[in-house]
Amino acid sequence: MKKTSGRLADGREIVYYDLSDDTVRTAADRRPMPGMEAHSEIRHDPLLDEWVGVTAHRNARTYHPPADECPLCPSREGRMSEIPEADYDVAVFENRFPSFRGAPGKEENEDAAGLFRHAPGAGRCEVVSFTSDHHASFADLDEEQARLVLDVWADRTAELSRTPGVEQVYCFENRGEEIGVTLSHPHGQIYGYPFTTPRTARMLRSLAEHGAQTGGNLFDDLVAAERAAGERVVIEGEHWTAFVPYAAHWPYEVHLYPRSRVPDLLGLGEEARAEFPGIYLELLRRFDRIFGEQEARAPYIAAWHQAPFGDCDGDGRGPHLAPREEFALHLELFTIRRAPGKLKFLAGSESGMNVFINDVPPEAAARRLREVAS
Known part of the structure; x- marks a missing residue:
């Protein structure tokens, strides 16, 4: 490069x-x-x-x-x-x-x-x-x-x-x-x-609370539980795991985690970097296929979640409640389309109270994303 x-x-x-x-x-x-x-x-x-x-x-x-x-x-x-x-x-x-x-x-x-x-x-x-x-x-x-x-x-x-x-x-x-x-x-x-x-701060709080209660890492335990359950796993690579989360907010939502936890993109090793393109491109192409040819190129957001870099303790802008090395880099990919020709709008419950109502069961979404594999 x-x-x-x-x-x-x-x-x-x-x-x-x-x-x-x-x-x-x-x-x-x-x-x-x-x-x-x-x-x-x-x-x-x-x-x-x-x-x-x-x-x-x-x-x-x-x-x-x-x-x-x-x-x-x-x-x-x-x-x-x-x-x-x-x-x-x-x-x-x-x-x-x-x-x-x-x-x-x-x-x-x-x-x-x-x-x-x-x-x-x-x-x-x-x-x-x-x-x-x-x-x-x-x-x-x-x-x-x-x-x-x-x-x-x-x-x-x-x-x-x-x-x-x-x-x-x-x-x-x-x-x-x-x-x-x-x-x-x-x-x-x-x-x-x-x-x-705010979203990262909530994750950091949950991470700290889970560690205090169980001694484990919430990200590690969550990914392990999804892999053990299996029914929501979409793609299982040697270095990455893609799954629809148990409590998915969006109709079709996939979280992609590296097998070895790292706090940010800088921590990815060469083997994980080399495998990523094939898995990510396959996920994007499945999103384009799930609604049929007439609904090609589904609208989506792809978001990398990384640990914050600075030490903001005491400045009032979101204190770190867990060490940054305990955070897990991951990508969240989701579409607002819930069915052919139909969108999921953030209406009264979602926009007013931040309570998501998902019309597509996560297990059904994962099954559909496996069905449209290349």
């Missing part, structure tokens, strides 16, 4: 990752663009003990551009995009409309009681374009290309973990207009959050 860093016209960084070590990247961004301005803020919700990002500048972000104006396609004569080169393998660049950006600043209160706390929305947000082919999807990549993306995720995790103000690194892909995707070119994103996310 060859890595080449450059700058876009407004000062944002762009990084090319190429399969060939002989690739040379010299194209310049010739667009007349002013310097980037993005003002992010985080505000604390005292009832839920959660941080919320406030980002007015994102209201102007690109929305469903025509294919010939896609900002993620390679540049060509007469039309410059976000990616100056005429072709590329994988390109990563700072988001033009980031949710979090910049260096950390002092947390402040707006009231004497300390209920209205806010701070700069420090951190970094990146776009990862998986391929120069506008009409492809991740599932269309070959194993060599998918392995390159995995190595990119790991490299960007390392880079963002060293960025001032970044507490947690989140690599993810949203696919499909039903999910809310505004660019159809195959791509994902990486967020460097300035706090430990």
